[in-house]
Amino acid sequence: MKLYSRYFNRYKIPFLIAICCVTLEAVCDLLGPTLMSHIINNGIESGSLDKVYYWGFRMLLVTLIGAVFAVTRNNLASFVSQRMGADLRTDLFTKIMSFSEESVDKIESGSLITRMTNDTSQIVQFVNGIMRIFLKAPITCIGSIILASMLNLRLSIIIYSVVAVVAILITISMKLSYQRFYQLQKAMDRINTRVQEYLLGIRLVKAFGTYDKETREFEEANQNLMQKGVSSLLVITVISPLLSLFVGFGTVAVIYIGSRLFTLNMANAGDITAFTIYMAQILSSLLMITNVFNMFVRTKASTIRIREIFECDEDFKKSGMKEELSGDIVFHNVTFAYPGGSGVPAVKNLSFTVKKGESLAIIGPTGSGKSTIAWLLLRFYDTGEGNILINGINLKNLGVDEIRNEIAIVPQKPTLFSGTVKENIIWGNKNATAEEISLAAEQAEAEFITQMPEGFESSLGSGGVNFSGGQKQRISIARGLLKKSSVLLLDDATSALDAITEARVLRNLKERKEDQTVIIITQRCGTAMTADKVLVMENGIGVGFGTHAELIKSCQVYRDIYETQIESSKEA
Incomplete structure (x- = not known):
């Protein structure tokens, strides 16, 4: 919980209000069966319609108040969990952006995407569940046991036995589920990585005609995800019916033993009715607790995966020095x-x-x-x-x-982003004027930009898919030139250009007035x-x-x- 304490602290007040609302809502639910027993014992059995109205009105009022508390805590739970999810995603993205290269190599990008989306959503659901269910279920369960014991101590022995069996089943469920859910998240990582690799290399796949190979590998990853999903849910699908079965046996036992006690004048009809309702509430609470624990197991796996991101080494920090x-x-x-x-x-x-x-x-x-x-x-x-x-x-x-x-770097494989040509060129110099942008494009021999109908406002697809390799390299070179840094680093940045265009670009670099150090990484002796x-x-x-x-x-x-x-x- 250390990982999330800072997020809870940000929303401490709405969280505490939600806890109060959940507690009061549970109290209202617990009063229902007791009020029902009064209606039966004091009203119906005695034939007093006034008593029925008296206790019935109070029961209706308590139900209405409980509904108000339920609506309030639902709204607060949604607000806090969604805001926490947004903050967590922002912090994760900020952390990933500050990754050292060693950390970048450590976790695959497909896994990072899964952790930022699926794992974060799992945590949001858990936080929402804590505020809506997890706090209410134990209060309702414990309260039902206490109030049922106050009504009839003999019948309450049945409840104690059922709760003990259910506690054992929940413990078994948690131990069996954790590793399965952790493997499920890893299987999801694998399928995301496969999809990402295919989308990035879709042209290469088409060029080599490796559809069958890619489909087969995706199918293997997909089948693995399905198997892990079935395995993780198998425990729940077995445990949940067993819980219902044992609580059902408890309800039958209450009715049977209660009827025997009623014939011996050791219990009245109202108490047995209330006891039956409390058993239903206990069943509902135990099922909710089981779901929360299963959710906790999944969230624990997601928490470990997210903690791995926060524990990764960051890039080297600022020194605070102001040096030339x-x-x-x-x-x-x-x-x-x-x-x-x-x-x-x-x-x-x-x-x-x-x-x-x-x-x-x-x-x-x-x-x-x-x-x-x-x-x-x-x-x-x-x-x-x-x-x-x-x-x-x-x-x-x-x-x-x-x-x-x-330092401005122009990589061999240019990275362009969705948007316009201008937005990509000014990436390193947001304050560049139109003349500076035009000059940088001219020096990069990117004259094709002005020949396009929309010029610098022309749109780029994701990764610049609507431009050729040489065009993307020249846009990338223009971006590097526009930064006007002390050092220009060209990492085989002209590999997609023909010899004549490359010679023009290199000549333009020499003729510029900037006092700039230029480092050219190349495999061409002519360069x-x-x-x-x-x-x-x-x-x-x-x-x-x-x-x-x-x-x-x-x-x-x-x-x-x-x-x-x-x-x-x-x-x-």
Whole structure:
């Protein structure tokens, strides 16, 4: 409950009012059978119609008051539970947005979606149930037992026996249900992940014609979810009828033994009638308590899953320092291995320096550690050994906001969002003018935007599905340029562009007036040649650093890339 105490504290007053209403409503319900016994004993048996009216009016008044309390607590329960659910979803989203990269890798996105939706809804239902049912059911059950005992102690022994058996059944139900409901939520994670992966890769599925494989894997996940659902509900479907059966036996026993006591003048008709009603109330309360405990078991599983999110590591916090971050970038003996990976360093003992305003190209084979340099520079991860300095300041002494505000990244696979082209371009600079937006698009060679009927107000589908790969990359480049950061990081950002368009984009970058450091991660030697300096990577090691002319003479790896890409294209 520690996880939710802060939410209850926010709505303490309506929660306490709801508790009062539930308690008073339960009291009104408990008075009903007792008033009924007075109607029978004092009115019907004595033939006094005035007594029937007297006790009947009071019974009607108590019922009306109870209804008012019920309506009030229902409204308060709905308000508190829904507001708590909204606050919890907001806090979860805020936490996920602050995840460290290690935390992002730890929990799949499909599972995060399930936890934010299904698990949160389960908790909302439980909170609503607590205020509406959980508090009322024990009061009604205990009150019915006490009042029934006051009416006839002999008959109350039957109630004690029934309650003892029901308590045992509820305990068994909770122990059997918890693990099943936990596995049910995990099965739901799996099916959400399958659907998400299919939707993200729908074009690839169509291109490779793997409909049968995807359908088969989804069907397996779907069947697993169904089996887990049946297994988790099986306990409830067995226990609930048993509860009704034992309470039914108790009611029959009350009527039978009550009739015997009535013939011996040891009980009157009103008491037996009230006792029967109390047994019905006890049955109803026990069933409600069973449902609440089953709901508690599911909520416990959901709570553990949500707590896992809150316990995940967050991104590195702000340092509070106000420093100029537009100076030289220095990697000094940097070694780094991905957490939870093979343990083999992605970069090893890497050292290089990029002067302020210079352009650096990082080139090398796939898996050589090029993108890792970008992730370290953005402080998605911290170095294992060595240091990264910007303007002489260690990145570890800076918060991520300070670092990332000064770095604009253009990834190889551009991420675009639903909305207009303009909304996507100004993502990093909300205050940009129309002229600045137009200039950024022009420098990114995104002239196709102005050729569209609605221009910058043209709509993008989810992920930019209505644009080609090259168009999406150019929109992404324009977004990076518009940010006007101290460092522009292009992570193979021109891979979908033809050679001529790429050359124009790179030329535009050089001709800009901004005193900006540009880092280009690429696999094309032709792209690397345009940079002031080139860093050559192989197996996580920097095997060459210098100008294109210097590396042609001194670096065999770079020379091999050059001969493979440039010389072979000339021969062709």
